[in-house]
Every structure is written in structure tokens, then in C-alpha cells.
Amino acid sequence: MTVGILASIIAALLLLQIAVAALVGLSRRKRRPAAIDVGQNSPQTQSPAGESALSGSGPQQARPAAWTGFREFRIARRVVEDRAGTICSYYLVPVDGLPLPAFKPGQYLTFRLTTEDPVTRQPKALVRCYSLSDRPRPDYYRVSIKRVLAPADRPEAPPGLSSNYFHDHVREGNILEVKAPSGHFYLMEEEPLPIVLVGGGIGITPMLSIVNTLLERGSRREIWLFYGVRNGSEAVLKSHLQRLDREHGNFHLQLCYSKPDKQEQAGIDYQHSGRVDIPLLRSTLKLMRYQFYVCGPKPMMESLVPGLASWRVESRDIFYESFGPATLIRHEKPMSVNAEPITVTFGQSDRRIAWSAKAASLLELAEENGVDVASGCRAGSCGSCQTRLIAGEVEYQQQPDAEIEPGHCLLCISTPKCDITLAA
Numbered sequence: 001m002t003v004g005i006l007a008s009i010i011a012a013l014l015l016l017q018i019a020v021a022a023l024v025g026l027s028r029r030k031r032r033p034a035a036i037d038v039g040q041n042s043p044q045t046q047s048p049a050g051e052s053a054l055s056g057s058g059p060q061q062a063r064p065a066a067w068t069g070f071r072e073f074r075i076a077r078r079v080v081e082d083r084a085g086t087i088c089s090y091y092l093v094p095v096d097g098l099p100l101p102a103f104k105p106g107q108y109l110t111f112r113l114t115t116e117d118p119v120t121r122q123p124k125a126l127v128r129c130y131s132l133s134d135r136p137r138p139d140y141y142r143v144s145i146k147r148v149l150a151p152a153d154r155p156e157a158p159p160g161l162s163s164n165y166f167h168d169h170v171r172e173g174n175i176l177e178v179k180a181p182s183g184h185f186y187l188m189e190e191e192p193l194p195i196v197l198v199g200g201g202i203g204i205t206p207m208l209s210i211v212n213t214l215l216e217r218g219s220r221r222e223i224w225l226f227y228g229v230r231n232g233s234e235a236v237l238k239s240h241l242q243r244l245d246r247e248h249g250n251f252h253l254q255l256c257y258s259k260p261d262k263q264e265q266a267g268i269d270y271q272h273s274g275r276v277d278i279p280l281l282r283s284t285l286k287l288m289r290y291q292f293y294v295c296g297p298k299p300m301m302e303s304l305v306p307g308l309a310s311w312r313v314e315s316r317d318i319f320y321e322s323f324g325p326a327t328l329i330r331h332e333k334p335m336s337v338n339a340e341p342i343t344v345t346f347g348q349s350d351r352r353i354a355w356s357a358k359a360a361s362l363l364e365l366a367e368e369n370g371v372d373v374a375s376g377c378r379a380g381s382c383g384s385c386q387t388r389l390i391a392g393e394v395e396y397q398q399q400p401d402a403e404i405e406p407g408h409c410l411l412c413i414s415t416p417k418c419d420i421t422l423a424a
């Protein structure tokens with residue numbers, strides 16, 4: 001064999017090797033996206049029908065715009081979520097079968113129900129809001145509802161109307177009237193900072209939506225979830241959250257039990273004994289900028305939100321929502337300081353009440369003085385506190401989302417500008 005022939009054979013072998021390597025590389029590149037799609041980034045939550053709902057159902061698909069007014073939804077599935085049996089999830093599919101609009105994780109649905117008035121036994125219309133507790137999907141929404149009992153100091157009072165109606169009467173196959181997702185408490189996506197979510201009791205629901213959305217999208221944002229409950233019997237979707245914590249290096253679950261059961265062990269069943277408070281956040285989190293999202297019972301809100309501000313967290317990084325009476329309304333506009341005393345007259349109730357700047361809104365003034373007014377979202381979205389304004393003028397503390405009929409106002413986000421008379 002001549003040197004020339006030998007060189008040709010070596011060159012041919014080298015070319016063959018390069019071609020094989022290129023082919024293998026190409027096939028690997030093709031397979032990689034499929035592995036990411038199906039794999040580690042997807043919380044394996046199920047669709048109401050029970051099948052995996054991940055494929056092709058991501059929020060990135062083109063989705064229709066929100067509907068106006070109420071739309072009919074069928075309860076496709078109902079799942080009790082906690083050992084105590086006080087929280088139940090409802091999976092809602094649209095009766096018209098059309099795809100659902102996406103929503104911002106943290107937003108809520110508004111329901112119109114007809115229940116029975118506990119005193120008169122007559123049918124009673126109710127409007128209530130429930131946060132979406134899962135990520136956006138085109139085929140169903142999920143809400144998780146806690147049964148509300150009479151207050152401990154008023155055991156003779158009727159238990160919560162809407163929540164007990166859901167638990168006792170709403171079954172698979174029932175049809176409910178629902179307004180499109182809305183609300184101003186939602187995940188801020190513009191600045192992808194690390195986030196700290198604090199959910200107290202049923203205040204976990206918007207946090208579940210935020211966590212499921214971010215992790216399903218494969219977000220690399222650092223996510224801390226401080227979940228405060230009395231003990232494991234009250235923890236909702238605990239195994240789902242623990243699985244996410246195991247599978248995602250950027251998600252840190254911190255279960256905080258204020259009254260752990262005897263058999264529950266710190267470090268195994270939960271991370272912290274006691275309530276979620278500023279010392280706990282300070283000792284757990286690194287010294288860096290986070291966005292804080294807080295939703296929980298009144299005492300938690302009243303201690304944590306001002307506590308974060310005292311800890312020098314800037315107000316642009318604190319987001320919160322209260323499910324109960326608004327004690328911490330964030331005023332987008334500074335309230336006018338009135339030199340003159342203002343009187344608010346509630347016509348139907350025949351009450352004249354001096355306006356107090358301590359009340360965050362006309363709704364709060366009415367409630368504090370025993371004037372019966374309807375409410376739902378307490379954020380200007382659902383329209384249920386809309387009341388006829390007979391005389392005078394109000395000003396809004398934030399932009400109303402609900403459509404307001406001429407001559408009416410939304411009590412939950414307004415304050416009086418002068419003496420006013422309301423129909424309520």
C-alpha cells in the first residue's frame with residue numbers, strides 16, 4: 001500500500017467519524033426540548049377528568065378575552081383537601097365548552113349564589129369571591145373554599161352563608177354563575193425578583209396559583225412559601241407542596257405550625273413552630289431584595305404588613321390581600337383631608353353618621369355602624385356593594401373595575417367628598 005492510499009483511507013475514516021458524530025448530535029438536539037416539556041418543570045396536577053392536563057394547555061397559548069357579566073360553569077369535580085375536612089376544592093368547567101381566558105395568578109372569581117336567609121328562610125342572593133387556587137388552564141378553573149363557622153364569641157350567629165352552601169349543597173354536576181377572573185393582587189412579572197409568599201390558613205389559595213404557575217413555566221426565580229396553619233390537619237395540598245419542594249431547587253416550602261399535634265415532628269412534618277412573623281422571615285431569608293406577597297387572617301395581616309415596612313422593605317415590594325373586612329386598604333391616592341366635618345346619611349336605614357377618616361371606605365363605615373350593605377371582593381371589582389348616591393359626591397381611592405350605573409357608587413373603594421346621602 002502506498003503512502004498516498006494510506007492517507008486517503010485515514011482521511012475517509014476521519015470524515016466518516018465526523019459524519020456519525022454530527023448525526024448523533026443532531027438527534028440529541030431534537031430530543032432535548034421534549035424532555036424539558038414533559039419533565040422536571042411541570043407540577044403534575046390533574047385535570048378534572050383525572051388525566052394529566054399539562055400537554056398543550058400552557059398559559060402561553062392564545063387565549064380568549066374575559067367575558068362580561070356572569071357565565072355558567074358546571075362543577076366537574078369536588079375534592080376535600082385537608083384532614084380536618086374544612087376546605088374543599090371545586091373544579092369548574094364552562095357549560096358552553098369554549099376555552100377559558102387566562103388570568104394573573106393571585107386573581108379571584110366572583111360567584112352569584114342563591115341561598116336561604118337564615119332568619120326569614122326566604123331565598124337570598126349572595127355575591128362572594130374566591131381566589132383561583134391553580135395555574136391558568138384553558139379547560140377549567142379551580143377554587144378552594146373553607147367552611148366558615150360562627151365567630152367563637154357569637155356561637156348563636158348563623159354560620160357563613162356562602163361557604164357552608166358550597167360545602168353542604170354544591171355537588172358535581174351543579175351549575176353556578178361566575179364572573180370572569182379579576183383582582184389587583186397578582187404576581188408581578190415585569191421584575192423577576194426572588195419572591196416570598198406568606199399564606200395564612202385559607203390565604204394559601206392565591207399562593208398555590210402563583211407557585212403552580214411559576215414552576216410549571218420552569219421559572220428559575222427563587223420562591224419561598226411560608227404557610228402558616230395550626231397543624232397538619234389544616235394544611236391544604238401538603239403532599240403536592242412537599243413534592244414541589246423536593247423536585248424544584250428554587251422552591252422552598254416552610255410549613256409553620258402554631259399548634260402542632262403531639263405526633264408531628266419539627267424538621268420532618270413541619271419546619272417552624274409558631275406563627276409566621278418578622279423574626280422568622282429575618283432569620284430564614286438572605287439579606288437581599290425580595291417581592292413579598294401576603295394573604296392571611298386579620299392578625300397576620302395587621303402584624304406582617306407593617307412589620308415588613310419597619311424592616312425597610314419598600315412598599316413597591318409588598319403586595320397583600322385580605323379575605324375579610326378591609327383593615328389594610330392600600331390607598332393608591334392619598335385621602336383628602338377635610339377641614340369640615342362630613343355627614344353620611346344612609347337613607348333606607350335612617351342613619352346619619354359622622355364620617356371618620358379612620359374608616360378606610362364607606363363600606364367600612366357602614367359595617368362598623370351596623371348598616372347592612374352587601375359586599376364581595378372589597379376591591380372595586382365585583383360590583384356587589386354598588387349603592388345609589390342620592391346626594392353629594394364621593395371620591396375613589398383606586399380605579400374601579402366594576403361597571404358603575406349612573407347615579408351609583410361603589411362603597412368599598414370610595415370616601416365622601418362632602419355630605420352625602422346613600423340609598424342603603
Ligand SMILES: Cc1cc2nc3c(=O)[nH]c(=O)nc-3n(C[C@H](O)[C@H](O)[C@H](O)COP(=O)(O)OP(=O)(O)OC[C@H]3O[C@@H](n4cnc5c(N)ncnc54)[C@H](O)[C@@H]3O)c2cc1C
Nearest residue numbers: 129130131145146149150157158159160161162163205323
Ligand atoms: C378577594 C377575595 C378572595 C377570597 N378567596 C377565598 C378563597 O380562596 N377561599 C375561601 O375560603 N375564602 C375566600 N374569600 C372569602 C370569601 O369570599 C367569603 O368571605 C367567605 O367564604 C365567608 O363568606 P360566607 O358567606 O360563608 O360567610 P358570611 O355569611 O359572609 O359570614 C361571615 C361571618 O360572619 C358571621 N356572622 C353572620 N351573621 C352574623 C351576625 N348576625 N353576627 C355576628 N356574626 C355573624 C358568620 O358566622 C361568619 O363567621 C375571599 C374573599 C375575597 C374578598
Ligand code: FES
Nearest residue numbers: 376377378383412
Ligand atoms: S365589594 Fe366588590 S365592588 Fe365593592
